Amino acid sequence: MPDSQTASPASFHEPGNVVIVGxxxxxxxxxxxxxRKLGHNRVTLVDCRLTHIWKPSLHEVAAGTLDIHQEGLSYQMLAHDNGFTFVYGALTALDAASKSITVAAIKNESGEIIIPERQVPYSILCLAVGSVSNYFGVPGAREHSISLNATEDAERFRLKMLELLTMAExxxxxxxxxxxxxxxxGGGATGVELAAELREASSAYADYGFRRLDPARDVRITLLEGAPRILAPLPERVSSAAARLLAKRHxxxxxxxxxxxxxxxxVTDGEGVTRPADLCVWAAGIKAPGFLTTLGLPTNKAGQIEVTGRLNVVSHExxxxxGDCAACPDNNGKTVPPRAQAAHQQADYLVDVFLQKLTGKPVTDKPFVxxxxxxxxxxxxxTTVGSLMGSLKGLSWFVEGFYARLLYMSLHLMHHKAILGTxxxxxxxIGRTLIKRTTALVKLH
Known part of the structure; x- marks a missing residue:
């Protein structure tokens, strides 16, 4: 294993070490x-997967327009390049008294233990484990639908879609x-983006050998939303534009x-209407991972960890x-929404807080805003649609088309810049642009 994984156990006992889970x-x-500031003896990242992918890209992986083997970034590589330690495994227990966590053993396909269970001590622990699907007790939802929470979900959908297209052909x-x-x-961002991406992908598949299928007629995509309109949390103009663009794409x-x-x-709805579904995607809601309630930390009814305005867990300094797993109060007395931009802002806030703590400087008492x-x-x-918020409260601009698309792409690049550098x-x-010119528009295997 790379040196980022095989750091000696003593490295976890360095004074003032930060352990980040997720x-x-x-x-x-x-x-x-x-x-990059402190080094691998001071910073440890724990995750149950070996590869990172920007979660908003999963709908492209599912549609086959993005190859996970090209998009995914190795945590071990990122650890080596950015100076932190990577520990592979899932968090299974927390001992707040002794300030340590338990990381599960890693087994191969035969059930043999490859990496044993480990105890990882910390001076500062930070939980950023995201969210999982909330099925709201709908019968059959867990068993018969796919949720795009991880790369394996997206790949499972893609392979099943390719199989169904082949059989239909x-x-x-x-x-x-x-x-x-x-x-x-679910007519939120995930559902809308997947529907549009699938339509583009179905046209591409027709170009690569599925000659008998008419993408618009034979790949029948239905989006079901419980609210009066799709993208309900966004301004109505954004919702209307998205609905119009989806209608144009059949x-x-x-x-x-x-x-x-x-x-x-x-799939059956409350009116008794039953719709055929060879593939069903659940994108109707999220919740905090269930194991958080077993850690002995305060959680709310949604299973989120309760934190103060400074993002530390209530009663644990x-x-x-x-991120999605935490219930953080905002400056209006509400809870910060589970959105990617919130997690990015919170990460930047905690960088400053942790550096202040670990270098002996006065720690800010200003809450996260x-x-x-x-x-x-x-x-x-x-095409991309959306709204941009101005510096004045309540002021927003509707954006659509090429300019909005550039802004959307820049979000991905900003994330890569944070972890890879400019x-x-x-x-x-540049490399991915060149690769796209020499490969199929969709992943065909």
Missing amino acids: GGAGGLELACKLG MRKADSPDAGVDVVII VTVVTNCRVTEIRADS DIYAF YRDYGSLVSIGHE VRTAMLA
């Missing part, structure tokens, strides 16, 4: 920025109505639709939590 966008950015000669029915439950949008049951081949800079939603590779991000962007 290598999502926020947790990884925090580890990289602290690692083979049946087309004898059955003119043969096709694929995809039902996406995506059926059904609002005010409450799903009551999901079966292996169908040396344990912090941020969330700033909403607006939202952007990708409608395929050519030069490597620029080289990576």
